[in-house]
Amino acid sequence: MVIIGENIHVIARAVSVAIRERDANVIRDLAKAQTEAGAGYIDLNVGPMKKDTEETMEWLVNTVQEVTDLPLSIDTMNPVAMEAGLKHCKKRPLLNSASGKTDSKEHMLPLAKKHNCNVVISVITDKGMPPDVDSKIESIMDTAAYANELGIPNEDIWVDPIILPVSTAGEGQRFAVTNLEFLKILEDVLPGVKSTVGLSNVSNGVPDELRPVLNRVYLVMLGKTGLYSAIADPLDKELMSLIKGEMAKIVELIHKTMDGEDIDLAALSQKEVEYVKTAKVLMGETLYSDAWLES
């Protein structure tokens, strides 16, 4: 699994201040730490970036490239900022992201062709978020076909099914399950495509101390259904251990839960029980509440 390190993100106040004040050390430290932790890409989430776009992107991309050889993921909805970032990348970058919206098809997708890069394409269209597996597949097939016509091969497309918070009343758990099903059939309908997700959104709205376990378990589950990469926190050591196969017993427990096998909770440690309970919530087997580990 390729981890696209998410920590250079303008929502983090330290990062937005560092970008505004050109404080290279903050950015370099984050890039270095993520590289050492085993990230495969460094994501640069710069938001809409309306001011000094060209100059800021050049500075940011170069600052990061001073300390890492990893390829970059340029993460913005603004096509001007996107192009400004892409053109300074030394390694083949990831355009993050395009979608099936008309605006994105016209202004983002052509950039992926022009700069010969990998491109994240989400299932969103002009109609919004497709509500179920079938409509997600239908929408990504349309957008992928459009990209193919522009000359972008399936191998360069990283499909994003869009993760929503599991805690959203009623619908959140259904969406969590829908994405697992979507990934299972993606390879069959679009041979050669890769996949990615914005992992931490699954735990958005959940009390901070409970977020990591949801992120970790969901990543293992998504991995089982064939996920290629995830935008996630490489500084979460347990998350990295899980995907590197260093916690085989926990991974096996999560897989068994997904397969509906009976698990004797009494024979497990507290921590293992928590992993199993979390997997059951993400499978939609037990109703979510903030107290899911306590019941």
Place this chain on the structure above:
Amino acid sequence: MEYKAPVEAYTGVVREVTIGKGNKSLKIGGENILPLHFFDQGSNPNPAKFALEVLDMEPQDWPEHLIQPFKDVISDPVKWAKKCEELGADAVFLRLVSTDPAVKDSSADEAAALAKKVAEAINVPLIIYGSGDDKKDAEVLPKVAEACDGMNLLIGPVLKENYEIVGKALLDHGHNASALSPLDINLLKELNVKLGKFFPAEKIVIDPESAALGYGMEYSFSLMERVKQIGIITKDNMTMMPIIADLGGECWKTKQAKETKAQGLLWEGMTALSLLLAGANILVLRHPESLKLIKEMIETR
């Protein structure tokens, strides 16, 4: 070819909760079928019950046609409660509205004394609700629980903000808890989990909030439906509790119910019928004629 209707069997059973003691008691819940699915395998041993609402002070904003049936007793909560019993209520629901700091801020001791008087005067079980102000209820409800020690009443609303203190008092004095969360299944479950850590699950009733017809009733409907499905179909331990639908107050707040008596009766009757279909086990009404209406409707089934 002969058609054979499919028959479903479920694994979950809603806990049976007894409110009151001896011949002054009733049971709610206990079903292992979805609401009114009498064609499926299983049963509902305790058909829905109906309570009539009494306030602890003379109502300030009730229309004339709602006051009318209680005209001679409306300034005396004890007499009013007895009247509800005469009018066929399965239980009396006493709302301590005067304790609300924004109303009269009357004291916890006064409220407790009244609650005890009402409980002793009637021959049907009593449900008692505080004003809904979480801080004031944390003072009032423990006093009420103590004054009515051992009577096994249903007392609420137990909220996320005060479940520890109120829950403990209810436990110490042998009552049932009505746990209220604002129209959200995840919050509802969380409250039950937290309360259930020290309070017996078989003495918890779920109040998911009941909105009136035309004022968001569909949210309450879907939520109750989902609570029942998750409890009865998927056997979620923390949603297998009976549901109380506290709907009378919401209905009689509407412009339509205030306008004319006929509209008011239908508003309350239709809301009650809908929430009954969604799975409510005990419903709280205000007007004796809508009570009669809905009882007739069920009995002619």
